[in-house]
Amino acid sequence: MLELLRRQPFEPFEVRLTNGEKHKIRHPEMALLQRSRIIITLPNSDRMVIVPLLHIASVETLQSV
Numbered sequence: 001m002l003e004l005l006r007r008q009p010f011e012p013f014e015v016r017l018t019n020g021e022k023h024k025i026r027h028p029e030m031a032l033l034q035r036s037r038i039i040i041t042l043p044n045s046d047r048m049v050i051v052p053l054l055h056i057a058s059v060e061t062l063q064s065v
Contacts, residue, residue: 001059002033012062015040018055024062 004013005028012026015038023040025031032039038056040049 001038001056004059004061005031005033014060014062015051015056016058016060017051018057021049023049023051026062 001015004011005025010028012024015023015025015031017023023042025040026043030041030043036054037050037052040051042048
């Protein structure tokens, strides 16, 4: 996932969790990857989601529209 956050040019991607939630990362500053978790900020709000890496089911790049 670190590779996706550092990719130049940045390519948006989606993080899918084991509980079925999906979070789109449209800019590298929307996510902070730590040793055992990722912190994802939610657009247009002051909210964030803290996800243990163990709960990430998949990561997929998003198609450009």
